[in-house]
Amino acid sequence: xxxxxxxxxxxxxxxxxxxxxxxxxxxxxxxxxxxxxxxxxxxxxxxxxxxxxxxxxxxxxxxxxxxxxxxxxxxxxxxxxxxxxxxxxxxxxxxxxxxxxxxxxxxxxxxxxxxxxxxxxxxxxxxxxxxxxxxxxxxxxxxxxxxxxxxxxxxxxxxxxxxxxxxxxxxxxxxxxxxxxxxxxxxxxxxxxxxxxxxxxxxxxxxxxxxxxxxxxxxxxxxxxxxxxxxxxxxxxxxxxxxxxxxxxxxxxxxxxxxxxxxxxxxxxxxxxxxxxxxxxxxxxxxxxxxxxxxxxxxxxxxxxxxxxxxxxxxxxxxxxxxxxxxxxxxxxxxxxxxxxxxxxxx
Amino acid sequence: xxxxxxxxxxxxxxxxxxxxxxxxxxxxxxxxxxxxxxxxxxxxxxxxxxxxxxxxxxxxxxxxxxxxxxxxxxxxxxxxxxxxxxxxxxxxxxxxxxxxxxxxxxxxxxxxxxxxxxxxxxxxxxxxxxxxxxxxxxxxxxxxxxxxxxxxxxxxxxxxxxxxxxxxxxxxxxxxxxxxxxxxxxxxxxxxxxxxxxxxxxxxxxxxxxxxxxxxxxxxxxxxxxxxxxxxxxxxxxxxxxxxxxxxxxxxxxxxxxxxxxxxxxxxxxxxxxxxxxxxxxxxxxxxxxxxxxxxxxxxxxxxxxxxxxxxxxxxxxxxxxxxxxxxxxxxxxxx
Amino acid sequence: xxxxxxxxxxxxxxxxxxxxxxxxxxxxxxxxxxxxxxxxxxxxxxxxxxxxxxxxxxxxxxxxxxxxxxxxxxxxxxxxxxxxxxxxxxxxxxxxxxxxxxxxxxxxxxxxxxxxxxxxxxxxxxxxxxxxxxxxxxxxxxxxxxxxxxxxxxxxxxxxxxxxxxxxxxxxxxxxxxxxxxxxxxxxxxxxxxxxxxxxxxxxxxxxxxxxxxxxxxxxxxxxxxxxxxxxxxxxxxxxxxxxxxxxxxxxxxxxxxxxxxxxxxxxxxxxxxxxx
Numbered sequence: 001x002x003x004x005x006x007x008x009x010x011x012x013x014x015x016x017x018x019x020x021x022x023x024x025x026x027x028x029x030x031x032x033x034x035x036x037x038x039x040x041x042x043x044x045x046x047x048x049x050x051x052x053x054x055x056x057x058x059x060x061x062x063x064x065x066x067x068x069x070x071x072x073x074x075x076x077x078x079x080x081x082x083x084x085x086x087x088x089x090x091x092x093x094x095x096x097x098x099x100x101x102x103x104x105x106x107x108x109x110x111x112x113x114x115x116x117x118x119x120x121x122x123x124x125x126x127x128x129x130x131x132x133x134x135x136x137x138x139x140x141x142x143x144x145x146x147x148x149x150x151x152x153x154x155x156x157x158x159x160x161x162x163x164x165x166x167x168x169x170x171x172x173x174x175x176x177x178x179x180x181x182x183x184x185x186x187x188x189x190x191x192x193x194x195x196x197x198x199x200x201x202x203x204x205x206x207x208x209x210x211x212x213x214x215x216x217x218x219x220x221x222x223x224x225x226x227x228x229x230x231x232x233x234x235x236x237x238x239x240x241x242x243x244x245x246x247x248x249x250x251x252x253x254x255x256x257x258x259x260x261x262x263x264x265x266x267x268x269x270x271x272x273x274x275x276x277x278x279x280x281x282x283x284x285x286x287x288x289x290x291x292x293x294x295x296x297x298x299x300x301x302x303x304x305x306x307x308x309x310x311x312x313x314x315x316x317x318x319x320x321x322x323x324x325x326x327x328x329x330x331x332x333x334x335x336x337x338x339x340x341x342x343x344x345x346x347x
Numbered sequence: 348x349x350x351x352x353x354x355x356x357x358x359x360x361x362x363x364x365x366x367x368x369x370x371x372x373x374x375x376x377x378x379x380x381x382x383x384x385x386x387x388x389x390x391x392x393x394x395x396x397x398x399x400x401x402x403x404x405x406x407x408x409x410x411x412x413x414x415x416x417x418x419x420x421x422x423x424x425x426x427x428x429x430x431x432x433x434x435x436x437x438x439x440x441x442x443x444x445x446x447x448x449x450x451x452x453x454x455x456x457x458x459x460x461x462x463x464x465x466x467x468x469x470x471x472x473x474x475x476x477x478x479x480x481x482x483x484x485x486x487x488x489x490x491x492x493x494x495x496x497x498x499x500x501x502x503x504x505x506x507x508x509x510x511x512x513x514x515x516x517x518x519x520x521x522x523x524x525x526x527x528x529x530x531x532x533x534x535x536x537x538x539x540x541x542x543x544x545x546x547x548x549x550x551x552x553x554x555x556x557x558x559x560x561x562x563x564x565x566x567x568x569x570x571x572x573x574x575x576x577x578x579x580x581x582x583x584x585x586x587x588x589x590x591x592x593x594x595x596x597x598x599x600x601x602x603x604x605x606x607x608x609x610x611x612x613x614x615x616x617x618x619x620x621x622x623x624x625x626x627x628x629x630x631x632x633x634x635x636x637x638x639x640x641x642x643x644x645x646x647x648x649x650x651x652x653x654x655x656x657x658x659x660x661x662x663x664x665x666x667x668x669x670x671x672x673x674x675x676x677x678x679x680x681x682x683x
Numbered sequence: 684x685x686x687x688x689x690x691x692x693x694x695x696x697x698x699x700x701x702x703x704x705x706x707x708x709x710x711x712x713x714x715x716x717x718x719x720x721x722x723x724x725x726x727x728x729x730x731x732x733x734x735x736x737x738x739x740x741x742x743x744x745x746x747x748x749x750x751x752x753x754x755x756x757x758x759x760x761x762x763x764x765x766x767x768x769x770x771x772x773x774x775x776x777x778x779x780x781x782x783x784x785x786x787x788x789x790x791x792x793x794x795x796x797x798x799x800x801x802x803x804x805x806x807x808x809x810x811x812x813x814x815x816x817x818x819x820x821x822x823x824x825x826x827x828x829x830x831x832x833x834x835x836x837x838x839x840x841x842x843x844x845x846x847x848x849x850x851x852x853x854x855x856x857x858x859x860x861x862x863x864x865x866x867x868x869x870x871x872x873x874x875x876x877x878x879x880x881x882x883x884x885x886x887x888x889x890x891x892x893x894x895x896x897x898x899x900x901x902x903x904x905x906x907x908x909x910x911x912x913x914x915x916x917x918x919x920x921x922x923x924x925x926x927x928x929x930x931x932x933x934x935x936x937x938x939x940x941x942x943x944x945x946x947x948x949x950x951x952x953x954x955x956x957x958x959x960x
Binding site: 026028030033036037040041042043044045047053054055056057058059070071072073198199200201202204218220221223224225315316 | 737738739740741811812815816817895896899900901902903905910911917921923924925926927928930
């Protein structure tokens with residue numbers, strides 16, 4: 001039956017030069033919460049354009065990985081990239097879909113967005129519990145002229161396992177040997193200090209309510225909740241504010257070509273203007289899917305979204321993939337996914 | 348009771364023409380009885396299934412950590428070392444706070460509705476209290492986080508610290524929080540919100556059982572000059588205690604297992620602080636927070652905590668049943 | 684006389700406390716409702732009931748979630764209520780004593796307090812994994828498992844409160860036990876049993892955790908219970924936790940709606956009940 005269908009599809013490809021996965025009207029995907037808004041946005045536009053419904057549900061990155069392994073969904077989505085070994089183990093391939101940034105935010109009377117500067121050491125020391133007061137000399141040295149209060153720092157972090165935490169702790173582990181040794185990195189870690197908020201929203205509202213709080217959230221939450229973001233010193237030694245431009249700079253300076261299965265971290269990127277805590281979010285599909293038509297429908301969706309959805313992404317504080325990266329991703333589809341229709345999608 | 352009915356039926360001298368229909372009745376009786384039994388058995392099976400799944404999922408965690416899992420306060424996903432102590436105690440403490448606040452609240456409300464309120468007020472108040480149960484759990488969470496917690500931090504917390512905080516023995520429970528600061532996010536806040544959430548369940552059960560007390564009983568007590576309180580305490584409560592304990596169990600069960608609301612306001616810090624004003628954690632909140640993202644040993648440990656929650660519930664149940672039995676025994680003793 | 688004064692004083696104090704507790708309960712209710720109404724009512728318009736859940740920045744409503752929730756709740760109550768009632772009947776009428784009923788009773792209490800997230804995971808293993816996809820049916824079963832113990836418990840309690848003489852009177856007229864139960868006992872206990880079903884419905888209407896792993900959610904309109912289906916609690920959860928104002932507004936509106944719905948069910952059931960009497 002599937003063979004027959006595939007032959008039919010292949011025939012249609014030859015005849016019309018276009019894939020008609022006619023029976024696939026609904027695709028199901030699940031995973032990371034971070035890209036949920038943009039996937040929902042793309043899905044609505046795509047549905048209007050093609051009639052195909054892409055139903056994406058945000059159950060968490062770990063959930064996305066679990067679900068695609070259990071084959072309960074057509075694609076999984078995860079903020080932290082899977083290693084090539086793990087992908088090979090399950091016969092999956094992965095590609096980035098959209099990019100974003102994690103940003104430290106503070107609540108200090110009189111201090112506005114991007115007024116406070118921090119370097120790697122200060123950020124790590126605060127989260128290690130070594131810097132406990134806002135007027136600590138280490139912070140003051142970086143911020144001459146800023147009136148820092150004699151106040152305890154209330155450290156806020158995520159309580160739930162989260163891709164955002166994975167990115168943030170990956171960054172801290174990269175810049176601080178002490179963090180790497182004492183705490184490590186992951187979607188959930190054993191935090192030395194602080195209180196946990198559920199979801200970005202939980203962290204954002206704690207930071208909003210507590211005078212003297214610091215937390216980390218995805219940049220969309222910082223902007224929508226009007227939280228004071230912090231300027232970070234990047235690898236090149238420059239202080240940068242979080243923005244789609246600095247996030248794109250981080251993505252541009254990453255070595256995508258050298259990364260197998262797009263397995264890399266955008267954190268601590270070397271570019272001069274690069275935001276240091278950037279990340280891409282990934283899509284997981286099978287190399288040899290049970291139902292090629294469904295996987296092809298997934299690929300078609302993302303192909304369409306990259307070509308038509310860049311503006312939508314920017315409106316929601318995401319950073320779309322650069323054109324060269326899209327080309328590289330689509331070339332990887334052709335090389336990895338054993339379905340007849342893939343070639344026709346990327347044309 | 349079933350015996351008394353059966354014997355009653357047997358004793359009735361059934362006339363001959365009725366015999367055929369009575370056989371049909373007997374068949375119906377059997378069918379009904381077996382259907383009911385089957386569904387009772389299904390409930391058993393359901394729990395067996397859940398427990399089987401929990402035990403199966405929890406085994407690796409207990410194999411890895413042994414009984415230390417119960418007493419270890421560490422929860423370190425990076426080093427793959429897990430212990431259930433802090434969330435376990437947090438669950439018990441939050442539920443205890445909820446009961447301390449919720450029980451008198453529900454009792455008072457039920458008395459008000461059944462014994463004090465004028466007829467026209469009974470229904471609106473009853474419905475209003477039940478409405479508290481209609482509010483989705485997540486709304487309690489959001490309201491708790493955005494409205495109640497700041498209010499608590501500003502108006503209640505300083506008062507508690509200044510008064511109860513200085514009382515010997517329990518003073519340590521009400522120290523100014525160092526971690527939570529002025530956020531109002533704490534074990535106590537979670538307990539208060541839990542209390543609100545279980546009040547409608549307990550109050551409505553209490554009201555329903557209070558309503559069933561035959562008015563003859565109450566009126567004869569009033570007739571000999573008893574006050575309303577005395578009627579409630581000496582007539583209504585003893586008559587309905589099984590129903591009341593049932594309602595309380597319902598409430599306690601919810602308090603132990605409530606997830607969404609708690610996770611918003613408890614601060615999700617997997618440590619056990621002395622002060623109730625500090626952030627803490629409960630098993631259910633821990634599950635809600637980490638289940639989606641966990642795998643491997645962390646997942647097993649979470650499932651193991653789910654199992655522990657089951658066991659806690661079970662112990663509480665047994666205790667309350669024992670309490671009920673002793674209650675019944677003393678009651679018998681008093682009568683004779 | 685002094686004793687009388689003391690008794691009256693105790694009475695006065697306790698009754699005042701009783702009024703106060705009611706006021707406290709009503710105060711918090713009013714507070715929560717005010718928040719709900721203020722945040723939710725401005726968003727309630729025709730679109731809310733006719734449009735699908737939108738992406739951020741888009742116009743939309745919660746029509747798909749509304750119908751999905753309705754279907755899930757209905758299916759769960761239809762599955763769970765008979766099981767709960769019959770099992771409760773068994774305990775109250777046939778199994779007053781003995782080890783088996785006592786075990787069922789205890790187990791039911793354990794089920795009552797089972798964290799709903801665990802039930803979600805159980806149904807996930809039982810149905811979703813085997814079916815190979817999320818579905819409305821899986822969600823309905825998870826909710827039904829929450830319905831059963833609530834209905835069972837209230838049914839048993841309410842049946843037990845029916846005075847024995849009523850049963851004996853019916854039995855004396857020659858009615859077999861099952862007819863006594865159906866015609867006499869159920870009728871006498873109807874109010875309480877309906878309350879149980881309502882409480883169960885109220886409980887599942889706002890349940891998020893068990894649906895997260897079973898029914899999942901759906902951005903689009905569907906009536907197919909065999910695929911992921913939209914539902915209010917998960918929509919509220921996802922939208923409330925988002926950074927976008929229009930999503931949060933919809934979440935508050937949906938929350939208000941759920942609350943009003945459950946209140947409506949409450950009032951309807953009670954007035955039906957009174958009409959019946």
